[in-house]
Amino acid sequence: MSRYVAALPALSDQYARLTGLGLDLPPLHADLEGDLLVVHPRVVSAAGLAPLLWLDERPGFVVEDLTDLAEFGPAPGVEVPDAALYAVSAPGRGDEFANLSPNEVDPQIRAAGRDLMTVSEGICWALQVPEVIERNHCFMTTGSRKVGRRLGALDSRVPALWISNGAGRDGTERRGVPKVGWCWAGNRHTWLGIASVGGRSG
Template sequence: MPVPALPDLPAQHRRLTDLGLTLPALPEDLDGDLLVVHPRLVSTARLVPLLALGDRRGFVVEDLTDLDEFGAAPGVQVPEADLYAVDTPDRGDEHADRSPDEVDPRIRAAGRDLMTVAEGVCWALQSPEVIERNHCFMTTGSRRPKASGLDARVPALWISNGTGRDGRDRKDAPKLGWCWAGNRHTWLGIASVGGRS
């Protein structure tokens, strides 16, 4: 299913405030396709429960308790503003069954940048349909630093099957989990953005 077009930025700002977020005023000169709340203002972990597919609320998997330690990946330049915009978010369906290690350099070589987990969650808040069964996505623009480099995990958004630790009551709920940067998944694309402002 094609991803629906996003509403304009003022409508997106209203949507976020309607969800209960306290946000600064939308800058008049802000231009772009998707409004993003900087994780410094509202943590991504706090945004995830606002996600919904039907009557199912979003959740973070139990073994991603350090989600808020995932910052911008090396080379990803996120504006310092509390609110910023990204251009042309893309789910990266064509990258399904390829690993982030394989695809990230190709995305950058094509003149795009890696989507952060905060950007992915904000996108799904505005267009829940972007999380579609068998067409979900990794957000490789967010990585957790370690003393010896980067944590090998990459945050990803997909739909729970209600198995294992998720629990049956979470079947069909939007789920923020993680994948290994070297692994391939047939149902996960690798998301990107055209730019940030």
């Protein structure tokens, strides 16, 4: 898997893929430019997109202890276009950041002129290129954060996409299925990269 995955179909083909999955979307603007088509969460939430991540005839899911996923908005400094459909350029899974924490890596991503990927962007990417979620090579989406209980503080969790091992509350029937879970922003994971994008247009 290359650092930045560019093997994406045309935006019009991506649109057809999403509508083919049953999503009721507004028309695609012909002048929209970018590599990956993203559905704004106000049109379809991340939790609404997750079950479309089918693998081996089984749907993806959101872990049971992430019932507040809808409360995760753009992280500070992340600007998402105010458009029902928008595009991101050069999505990257961030394999090179495996075994580093979001707290360590997020400033590096921004210093390199890139931006943090949101959870909706990550799910839309996996809907178009399912192989971006593979066992032992998955990713966190630190572009989505929730405001914590203390004024100005962020919740310590960051959403992530990976393959379920079928343990605990996931249930054995979900082993090998893509899921949306979460990780601590200060923790390192050898099998989780930290995803980013080159830019956004709407």
